Amino acid sequence: MIELTSISKSFGGTQVLDNVSLKVAEGRVTALIGPSGGGKSTLLRCINLLEIPDAGTLRLGEAAVEFHPGHRVGWDALQKIRRQTGMVFQNFQLFPHRTVLENVMEGLSTVLRWPRGKAEHHARALLVKVNMEHKANAWPATLSGGQQQRVAIARALAMSPRVLLCDEPTSALDPELATEVVEVLGKLAGEGTTMVIATHDLRLASRVANDVVFLEAGKVVEQGSSDLIFGAAVEARTRRFVSSIN
Numbered sequence: 001m002i003e004l005t006s007i008s009k010s011f012g013g014t015q016v017l018d019n020v021s022l023k024v025a026e027g028r029v030t031a032l033i034g035p036s037g038g039g040k041s042t043l044l045r046c047i048n049l050l051e052i053p054d055a056g057t058l059r060l061g062e063a064a065v066e067f068h069p070g071h072r073v074g075w076d077a078l079q080k081i082r083r084q085t086g087m088v089f090q091n092f093q094l095f096p097h098r099t100v101l102e103n104v105m106e107g108l109s110t111v112l113r114w115p116r117g118k119a120e121h122h123a124r125a126l127l128v129k130v131n132m133e134h135k136a137n138a139w140p141a142t143l144s145g146g147q148q149q150r151v152a153i154a155r156a157l158a159m160s161p162r163v164l165l166c167d168e169p170t171s172a173l174d175p176e177l178a179t180e181v182v183e184v185l186g187k188l189a190g191e192g193t194t195m196v197i198a199t200h201d202l203r204l205a206s207r208v209a210n211d212v213v214f215l216e217a218g219k220v221v222e223q224g225s226s227d228l229i230f231g232a233a234v235e236a237r238t239r240r241f242v243s244s245i246n
């Protein structure tokens with residue numbers, strides 16, 4: 001469903017992604033792991049075109065875009081890609097002056113222009129999915145970090161994206177609250193939600209991901225099934241990284 005081919009990206013003179021290729025099949029979860037500064041967030045942002053790669057190609061569903069240095073990507077292509085993605089951030093980024101329910105309804109009302117009743121019905125069903133229906137009328141600031149992140153996940157799912165992109169979804173949370181979020185992501189994975197998760201939380205990666213990509217200094221060191229990367233990685237560098245955190 002997602003195919004990145006030879007994606008490269010530099011900021012100033014610094015190459016942050018170097019010829020990165022990966023595929024994500026429908027209904028599967030890919031974790032991007034690796035040391036800080038390795039390019040995980042940038043790669044994730046290249047999938048929804050929050051960053052525009054310098055070179056390579058991106059295919060997402062039926063949309064395909066080729067990148068060339070100095071070429072602008074057309075608005076249509078941007079929209080086609082972005083409409084198919086939902087994003088979850090490390091720091092939740094809920095709208096502070098809207099209730100939990102309104103946060104989840106926002107895109108349905110303002111972008112899709114659904115009538116209020118239909119949007120509310122759909123939003124409540126998503127809050128049930130993330131175990132947050134009891135807080136529908138609460139303000140974000142009154143919630144724990146784990147609760148805010150679960151609302152952010154419901155909001156990202158509201159527009160029915162083909163892929164959910166998560167950037168360090170548990171990294172701002174204490175271990176106990178991170179567990180709530182890992183459980184919700186695990187449940188979504190079990191229901192066949194396609195996800196790409198950038199994380200240095202190896203517990204999250206090993207629990208939720210089918211496939212793992214180990215990125216270091218902008219290069220893919222190794223990629224493969226979660227069992228392979230966590231159990232029997234071929235590259236010594238991967239084995240060292242995976243064992244250093246356990």
Ligand code: ADP
Nearest residue numbers: 011016034035036037038039040041042043198
């Ligand atoms: P990770 O998520 O694996 O920690 P990032 O993708 O955030 O890695 O960063 C990779 C490298 O790119 C880092 O050296 C970072 O400083 C640099 N970088 C990321 N975003 C920008 C930007 N907008 N401008 C300049 N440098 C950036």
Ligand code: MG
Nearest residue numbers: 040041168198
């Ligand atoms: Mg990052």
